[in-house]
Every structure is written in C-alpha cells, then in structure tokens.
Amino acid sequence: MSDSEFDPLAVENVGVTLAVQLLEQPTTEFPPPSRFNGPGVYALYYTGSNPAYAPLVALDNGRCAYPVYVGRAARESKNQGFSPLPSKGEELYKRIRKHYDSVSQTTNIQAIDFKVRYLVLKPAYINLAESVLIMAFRPPWNGMGLGSNVTGGPRMAGKGSLWDSLHPGRKGRPVGSDETAKLAADLIAQRVAELYEPSSDPIIRAMHERIMRFV
Numbered sequence: 001m002s003d004s005e006f007d008p009l010a011v012e013n014v015g016v017t018l019a020v021q022l023l024e025q026p027t028t029e030f031p032p033p034s035r036f037n038g039p040g041v042y043a044l045y046y047t048g049s050n051p052a053y054a055p056l057v058a059l060d061n062g063r064c065a066y067p068v069y070v071g072r073a074a075r076e077s078k079n080q081g082f083s084p085l086p087s088k089g090e091e092l093y094k095r096i097r098k099h100y101d102s103v104s105q106t107t108n109i110q111a112i113d114f115k116v117r118y119l120v121l122k123p124a125y126i127n128l129a130e131s132v133l134i135m136a137f138r139p140p141w142n143g144m145g146l147g148s149n150v151t152g153g154p155r156m157a158g159k160g161s162l163w164d165s166l167h168p169g170r171k172g173r174p175v176g177s178d179e180t181a182k183l184a185a186d187l188i189a190q191r192v193a194e195l196y197e198p199s200s201d202p203i204i205r206a207m208h209e210r211i212m213r214f215v
Helices: 011-023 051-062 091-105 123-137 153-157 160-164 178-195 201-214
Strands: 040-046 069-073 114-120
Touching: 011 040, 011 114, 011 123, 011 201, 040 051, 040 091, 040 123, 051 178, 069 091, 069 123, 091 114, 123 201, 160 178
Parallel strands: none
Antiparallel strands: 040 069, 040 114
C-alpha cells in the first residue's frame, strides 16, 4: 500500500468511481427497450462478425468490457445555468437512439450485434466520466466521426469521415473512398492492438487497473 494520503476527491479517484459505476450497470439491447429521462454517459459494445472488429471481439470475449465507442449526452438546459431538479428530457436515450439509427443505415454492420450500457449522471460529472472511460479503454470509434452532428449542406460535398468510409450508408453523409475505408480499418486494428499494452502514463495505467478489477 502507498504511504501517501488518499484523496477521495482527486480527479483520478472520482473518475474511477464513475467508470466502475457505469460498468456495474447491466447491458441492454441497442437501443434500450424502454425510454428514460436524464443525461449521462454510455458505452457501445460490438459482438458481430465484421472482420474489422475480429481482434476486439476476441479480446472482449463476450464480457462487454471493451467498448467500441464511449459517449455522453448533456442536459438539454445546459446553457441555462445549474438546476438542482432532475432532467425531464430524454437526452441520453435520444443520443443512444441516434447511434442506433446511424448503425441501422449502414450496409456492413447490424444493430442487433451491439449491446449498450448507460449511466444517468448529474451534469457536473458527465465530462469527467466520459474522459476517464475514453482514457482507460481507448475505444476504436472515438474520434472517427460517429458522433458528429453535422449533416447536409457543405458537408455533402466534403470527404466522408473515417466511420462513414468504413460503414457507408448513413443518411446525409458523404461516402468516403476505398483508401479512407482502409485507413479506418487500419486505425481500428492499431487501436485494438494497443489495448494489449499498458498505457505509458502511470496515472492512466493505474486507473485502468483499478477499473478492470470490477469487470
């Protein structure tokens, strides 16, 4: 044990608590079968047979421990200041549902091959929880364009995102080139390979080790 004082409010300790709380939630169908209120964080898990994800599926081994994507949904009234009242919006549910619509429109992955777990959170903790989960699990889809809200207009004349290049068919999104699709597949393979190696950052490495004890 360390001789240093334990600070329960240190960012890394709060972050681990939030991540573990999410991982303790049951996985559900994608999207969740029942609507619910509130903002929060969520993790998507892929269990299908698309060859781009074979190494990730093998690593996860059915545990739903290594997400393909981690995201958040903020409170609808986030620009109106702090409110102590629970949200009556379906922010988190709608965000997950939006991803379901995106996946359902593609030609090479199916929504039935995904699971999701989510955690409704107080707004003050949402960004921290998402950041910790991304640092700890390094999900392959984060940063590839799945969560982009831009559609139509000039975007239609632009280049397809890495995600849309690998999984074409999403409405309002340009289709990428075969070259971009290969870049996306190579990036996923690289990110999954990195999951076998501990993080070079000692704080992130320690957080991941603590979180994985609860998986």
